[in-house]
Amino acid sequence: MADTKELITTLAKKHGVERKSLLPILQGIVEKENFLSKDSMLEVAKVLDISAAEVYGTASFFSFLDTKERGQYVVRVCKSMTCDMKGKEEILATIESVLKIKIGETTQDKKFSLLETNCLGLCDEGPAMLINDDYFVKLTPEKIREIFGRYIRNEI
Amino acid sequence: MTNKPKKVDIIFSPYSVAPYKILKDTMKRTKEEIIAELISSGLRGRGGAGFPTGMKWKFAAEQKSSVKYVICNADEGEPGTFKDRKLLVEVPRKVISGMAICAWVTGATEGFIYLRREYKYLVNELQKEIDLFKVHSKEVGLNFNLQIFLGAGAYVCGEETALLESMEGKRGEPRNKPPYPIQDGFLGKPTVVNNVETFASASMVCRIGATEYKKFGTADQRGSKLFSISGDSPKEGVFELELGMSVEAFAAEFGDGDTKAVQVGGVAGFCVPRKDFAKAIIGDGNTTGGSTMIFNSSRSMYKVLHNYLDFYAEESCGQCTPCRIGCQQLLKGIEAVKKGEKPAEYLDQLLKLSESMRLTSKCGLGQSVTNSFSSIVTNFREEMIY
Numbered sequence: 001m002a003d004t005k006e007l008i009t010t011l012a013k014k015h016g017v018e019r020k021s022l023l024p025i026l027q028g029i030v031e032k033e034n035f036l037s038k039d040s041m042l043e044v045a046k047v048l049d050i051s052a053a054e055v056y057g058t059a060s061f062f063s064f065l066d067t068k069e070r071g072q073y074v075v076r077v078c079k080s081m082t083c084d085m086k087g088k089e090e091i092l093a094t095i096e097s098v099l100k101i102k103i104g105e106t107t108q109d110k111k112f113s114l115l116e117t118n119c120l121g122l123c124d125e126g127p128a129m130l131i132n133d134d135y136f137v138k139l140t141p142e143k144i145r146e147i148f149g150r151y152i153r154n155e156i
Numbered sequence: 157m158t159n160k161p162k163k164v165d166i167i168f169s170p171y172s173v174a175p176y177k178i179l180k181d182t183m184k185r186t187k188e189e190i191i192a193e194l195i196s197s198g199l200r201g202r203g204g205a206g207f208p209t210g211m212k213w214k215f216a217a218e219q220k221s222s223v224k225y226v227i228c229n230a231d232e233g234e235p236g237t238f239k240d241r242k243l244l245v246e247v248p249r250k251v252i253s254g255m256a257i258c259a260w261v262t263g264a265t266e267g268f269i270y271l272r273r274e275y276k277y278l279v280n281e282l283q284k285e286i287d288l289f290k291v292h293s294k295e296v297g298l299n300f301n302l303q304i305f306l307g308a309g310a311y312v313c314g315e316e317t318a319l320l321e322s323m324e325g326k327r328g329e330p331r332n333k334p335p336y337p338i339q340d341g342f343l344g345k346p347t348v349v350n351n352v353e354t355f356a357s358a359s360m361v362c363r364i365g366a367t368e369y370k371k372f373g374t375a376d377q378r379g380s381k382l383f384s385i386s387g388d389s390p391k392e393g394v395f396e397l398e399l400g401m402s403v404e405a406f407a408a409e410f411g412d413g414d415t416k417a418v419q420v421g422g423v424a425g426f427c428v429p430r431k432d433f434a435k436a437i438i439g440d441g442n443t444t445g446g447s448t449m450i451f452n453s454s455r456s457m458y459k460v461l462h463n464y465l466d467f468y469a470e471e472s473c474g475q476c477t478p479c480r481i482g483c484q485q486l487l488k489g490i491e492a493v494k495k496g497e498k499p500a501e502y503l504d505q506l507l508k509l510s511e512s513m514r515l516t517s518k519c520g521l522g523q524s525v526t527n528s529f530s531s532i533v534t535n536f537r538e539e540m541i542y
């Protein structure tokens with residue numbers, strides 16, 4: 001918690017303590033801690049002098065501001081129509097079998113979380129996914145095994 | 157015999173005239189001249205709503221305020237759309253120069269590129285472009301402080317007032333209009349919000365002139381337009397085409413020979429069935445965000461509609477009842493019909509519900525659900541039932 005407090009103080013110095021600083025501050029926390037814990041949201045509320053409900057209300061609105069604990073790498077598989085047409089289901093099934101988790105879950109070692117997401121804007125190169133901020137396109141089951149192999153062996 | 161869609165080379169033309177030279181040359185003319193040129197060009201907003209760009213800038217210029225903002229809407233979330241990403245990667249200077257011209261014309265000193273969170277990997281390169289712009293803007297004496305604002309993942313934030321709310325640190329819920337952002341926008345100040353492609357197009361109007369620009373397109377929709385093409389097509393990608401082509405010509409050029417339906421204007425647009433290909437004109441009355449998804453005979457239109465409704469139900473901001481409840485009920489409704497829990501006639505009630513959503517929803521999200529819903533349910537009714 002001491003670390004979180006320090007992080008929020010640094011972010012508040014960088015972005016300011018006005019209401020308009022809320023999103024950049026929350027994004028800064030997610031970048032470091034992978035999600036927004038109850039404690040971190042309470043602290044942000046204190047620093048920005050707004051109610052905790054307002055912080056939670058805003059955070060829970062946006063899909064990239066997770067309020068549930070996530071792993072070090074958040075995998076987001078695009079579920080929009082064109083990615084679906086090109087084999088999204090098979091891609092998801094492969095990831096589930098490689099990571100041994102279902103959609104919405106996090107691996108026991110807290111390394112990966114698996115989520116579905118709406119359009120990634122990579123429709124001409126589907127199926128597509130994001131792992132944190134990096135994108136991967138034209139996925140095949142073979143590609144999935146190769147990509148996750150590299151993550152698991154810490155080569156990325 | 158169908159005519160081939162006419163390819164145009166304006167927005168993606170190489171930097172034969174540097175975009176910042178366009179800015180420099182434009183700043184030698186009067187602001188009134190530039191606005192008149194834009195109005196005369198017939199350029200409409202390229203995000204989908206289609207408001208005349210010159211008029212928007214004129215209204216913003218007329219606002220009396222010492223602080224004004226220019227915001228580039230790069231919250232490209234419409235399934236099937238990826239043209240703005242390509243613009244930001246390939247011709248970012250044209251986009252930034254368009255924003256700078258807008259700032260100069262309207263008297264804005266602060267600007268933001270509102271980049272969707274999914275495109276965070278574009279930030280570094282884009283920041284380099286902004287740094288380069290800072291050098292040029294100093295040279296031409298333009299006081300315009302431009303920065304990137306990163307979104308946090310919400311389709312509805314592509315709606316301009318929801319975008320402003322999120323920038324102010326709130327939930328991305330659309331505001332009541334009026335007042336419009338040009339009067340009361342970011343932090344209550346006059347704000348121009350335009351799509352990425354609109355800024356690039358405006359900069360091109362300044363370069364080639366209104367007379368040349370309006371030679372392209374239809375009476376309703378002037379100029380060239382970027383199309384994001386995906387689905388059952390051997391030619392997926394972004395193409396710059398002239399507006400006003402028939403869906404028949406489009407399908408002949410981009411389809412795989414077995415095209416059953418073309419979704420024009422993304423999930424918020426219309427699904428055109430094969431029998432209407434000849435009479436449906438892209439850009440004439442249709443929405444023109446530029447997303448076109450192609451489906452061939454192997455696709456289940458029930459699955460397509462289900463995917464769209466799933467998207468809407470998840471992305472509705474939840475603020476107004478027609479959209480929040482309506483999206484969920486349409487989804488449950490088609491599932492019930494498919495399972496045989498409701499009779500086929502129930503689809504007619506769902507059509508009425510979608511029409512109510514169009515009439516009573518607060519913003520474009522809920523209002524546009526009926527476009528794809530009614531066009532798919534009406535044209536592919538048997539697929540919804542059996």
